[in-house]
Amino acid sequence: MFVESIKSPGLAQLSYLIGDGGEAAVIDPRRDCEIYAEKAREKGCRITHIFETHRNEDLISGAPILAQLTGAAVHHGPNPAGDVTYADTVREGDDFTFGSMRLKVLETPGHTDDSLSFAIYDQDFGDQAIGVFTGDALFVGDVGRTDFYPDRKEEVAGLLYDSLQKILSLGNQAILYPAHGAGSVCGDNMADRDFSTLGYERKYNPMLQIGDRKKFIEKKVAEHHEQPPYFRNMEQLNLDGSAPAARVVTPPVLDADDFYRLIEKAEVIDVRGVTAYLGAHIPGSLAIPCDMIPAFAGWFLDPEDEIVLVADSSSQAQAAARHLARIGFDRVPGFLNTALPGWAAAARPFSSTAVVDADTVKARVQGEDRDWQLLDVRGKKEVEQGTVPGATTIYLGHLPEQLQRLPKGGHYTVMCASGARATIGASILQRSGFENVDVFLGSMGAWKASGNSVIE
Known part of the structure; x- marks a missing residue:
């Protein structure tokens, strides 16, 4: 019996190859999915089933592509908005066997209506679950976001609370296998590790410390998460399975x-x-x-x-x-x-972007240059923890649509937490015709390290 995780850097997405007795299954495969077939061959297994914990918003699913590659059946949860066209619908209590491994389906809605978790059991040793694949319902150190149904905020937050109780009822011994790790846009407070147990999470996960269902709902409803425009495209592609296989090669x-x-x-x-x-x-x-x-x-x-x-x-x-x-x-x-x-x-055109330090920004903050603005492109949660006095705050993702707020003749210093997102922001300004732009390198980290105050 084996469980092998495959992590996609950048997305911090976790997928899994599991199996026993010559048969294997894949949980939440990514689009460039040849790796699963290769690893299955290395283990002497044939992929017979593919399971999806939910319809992803942040990446293209590889399930329909892997199904064509291997002949495996795809299994997905029930979705009131419409069934996933390339998958069979599975429901609470359905189970599958791979050698001595048994996989049991749990319906765990909240993050999405079609969210599933998959508990696994070793039929040769005991009757308790040895692990559970929780998708985006439960992470290491956090729980899933519930903001995809804005007209049903309280309802879906309550559904997630109930789903978490169902997952936790599997027992403290069960190993947690989430669909994302730290750095994913699907959660804000994930621990920087990809492994845990339900017992450890029950004791230390802040969201699982909220034992009152009403308070849990209030906490989730008050959260703020950004939704990039491409999420809608991902949802559609992962409904109809129309994305072709991605065999990524080096561009010429x-x-x-x-x-x-x-x-x-x-x-x-x-x-x-x-x-x-x-x-x-x-x-x-x-x-x-x-x-x-x-x-x-x-x-x-x-x-x-x-x-x-x-x-x-x-x-x-x-x-x-x-x-x-x-x-x-x-x-x-x-x-x-x-x-x-x-x-x-070769006399080809190039540009550069000036950088400034904390002392320069402090002098500008204390000066009287009415044409200068400090532009903070961090997220809402970061901004709520403190800003540099006088800074204008526009989240980086919303900057292109907010440029009309900024006079083109002005002087702008862009900042974030360290300077990386600020550089992206500066490039947006410059390619839109803003000529007097620089980057606060070190940004909020440098501002605080220099002993400067922030406004909360």
Whole structure:
């Protein structure tokens, strides 16, 4: 008997290959799904079943693709909004056997109406569950978000509370296998580890310390989560299974002529590190460092966009293309790998973005320059914990639609927690025609480390 987790960096998504006796199942496969078939072959197993804990919002499911690859049946929970077209509907109490492993279906709605959990048992040793795959209902250190049904806030929060009691009733001994780890947009307070037990979570998970159902509902209703526009596209693709297989290869290298030809109709995304972008970049390019693509590309790109990458290496370009493919952005015709000094030496255009430190920002805060604004692009929860005096707050994902609030002739210093999101924000401003823009490198971390006060 085995349980093997497969983690998708960036998305912090966890999927699983489980099995025994020559048969295997996959839980919540990602779109680039060949890895499951490869690992099953290594273990001498055949994938016979695919289970989904819910219809994902933050990534494309690989279930219909893996089903075509292996011939396995896909199983999904009941959904009042419409059944997933590529899956069979399973319900509470349905069970499946793989050798000595038994998998039992639990209906655990709340995060979504179709949410399922899967308890597993070792039929040769005892009658208690040895583990449970909880999807987005229960995480290590947190529980699932319940904001996808705004007209049913109290109802779905209550459903999650009830579902958590059902999961916990499996016993303290059961190992917790969630669908996401720390860094996922599906939770704010996950612990930075991918393993736990129900007993440990019962004792230490803050949300499980709320024993009163009404108070739990009040807590969940008061939460604030952002929903990137691409979530709607993910939901539709994961309903009809129409996304093709993603066999991610390194995008071709572009020479200068090819690059100039493509950028007339393509979005130029610079996936290099923050300091590389700040030092020199292609005019009009959008900075999204490679490891930040899963969190932010879906805010600024359309699935129909052609995307030209600026990358340090072919491996970085491939990683960026993989991140993009997992959230539905497939049109990447190539990447520019020309070192920027060489680019500039050939008299090709480039831009840079100035950076400032905490002392400079403090002097500006205390000054009287009416044309200067400190623009804080952190999230609502971060802002509630304190801001620099006088800062204008606009969440990074909403910045493009809020640009009309900002006079183009002004001087802007963009900040976040460290400077990474601020660099993305500065690139949005610059490509929209704002000329006097700089980045507070170190941002809130540097402000506090310098002993400066914040407004709460």
